[in-house]
Amino acid sequence: MTDATTFEMENEASFGDYFALLKPRVMSLVVFTAFVGLMVAPVSVHPMIGFCAVLFIAVGAGAAGSLNMWWDADIDAVMNRTKNRPIPAGKVTGDDALAIGLTLSVFSVVMLWLATNVLAAALLAFTIFFYAVVYSMWLKRSTPQNIVIGGAAGAFPPLVGWVAATGSVSLEALLMFGLIFMWTPPHFWALALFLKKDYNNANVPMLTVTHGRRVTRAHLLVYTLLLAPLAVGLGFTTIGGPVYLAVAIGANAWFVKGAFDIFRRDEEQAEADSYRTEKAFFQFSLLYLFLHFLALLADAGLRAAGAI
The missing domain is CATH 1.10.357.140 (UbiA prenyltransferase)
Incomplete structure (x- = not known):
């Protein structure tokens, strides 16, 4: 051969x-x-x-x-x-x-x-x-x-x-759409913060490449602050419930804290610990979306059983 x-x-x-x-x-x-x-x-x-x-x-x-x-x-x-x-x-x-x-x-x-x-x-x-x-x-x-x-x-x-x-189409459906839509930028910007070289090498104009990490950190915080009330607000619609509200309040409190932690960091701090805070935020962002939708499913089950 x-x-x-x-x-x-x-x-x-x-x-x-x-x-x-x-x-x-x-x-x-x-x-x-x-x-x-x-x-x-x-x-x-x-x-x-x-x-x-x-x-x-x-x-x-x-x-x-x-x-x-x-x-x-x-x-x-x-x-x-x-x-x-x-x-x-x-x-x-x-x-x-x-x-x-x-x-x-x-x-x-x-x-x-x-x-x-x-x-x-x-x-x-x-x-x-x-x-x-x-x-x-x-x-x-x-x-x-x-x-x-x-x-x-x-x-x-x-x-x-x-x-x-x-x-x-209904308000509830649009809010589920909005939840993912507003979650996406913080999720990907956290990734871009510790993968800037990848996007730079590929000439992809991510915010970290075009405006730098400092601006990206500020944008990440702003979108997280806009996301939190939308996410919690979904719990007050016909598809929300006690499980969703508890999850949304807890998850968004952590998410907002994580965004503030990222915003306060400078590049020297981030590089010193290999972007540990940014990586932790990115990892939690994956769980964040899963928890919100799982909670909606749980409340739907409780509603079908007549428990709420």
Whole structure:
């Protein structure tokens, strides 16, 4: 066996490589928030229809992920965090990623339409378009507001889940959207604070690159302060309850404190402890969103049982 043949076999794509194109970590968050949006809606949904709705929303999210990886392959190749993704690692070709993304996009939208309603399908189609075109192709490389505006893409799933169940949009659905939308900038800016070199090397105009870490810390604090009342306010709507209010008050108190801690730091302090505070804030931000949506689900269960 020649060296060339051995190299080709070692780099042959596996199922896992193709699955990685769908960004399974992001997809898991999409599945969960869409599921919660569906379950807290004020109508009963047949289990099979609910399962299909969440499945097709997940497939749509995976399609958007594949299109994003196709477009961002050049950026991914120079960033330590993404250089081992399937395309820069040479496991999957860009053409394959594009074909998978387009195919799954059409499939997910059509199937969600057939399983639920046209409005939910239209919202899913717009979500895919927004992430792949508006965010990936336009905002990400052109403005430091990329993650602020682009955060809408990740905020749509619970709205789509709600609309799949009800066929309409409501204040509760918009507030779930707003919760994720306002959470996204602090979440990603915390990441950017300790990964500035990655974005700098890739020429991605994150706020840390264009305006520096000091300005980023201030923005992170402002968005966290705006997020907290919105998050707590959701607890006073028809889908809120005692569990959600307790979680929201506690989680947002910690989040605001973390944002203040980050704001007060200078670069000398941050570098001395390898950005420990920023990394802790980023890690908690992942738990933050999960806790809020899990609490909504818990209150929905209590409400169904007549406990609240």
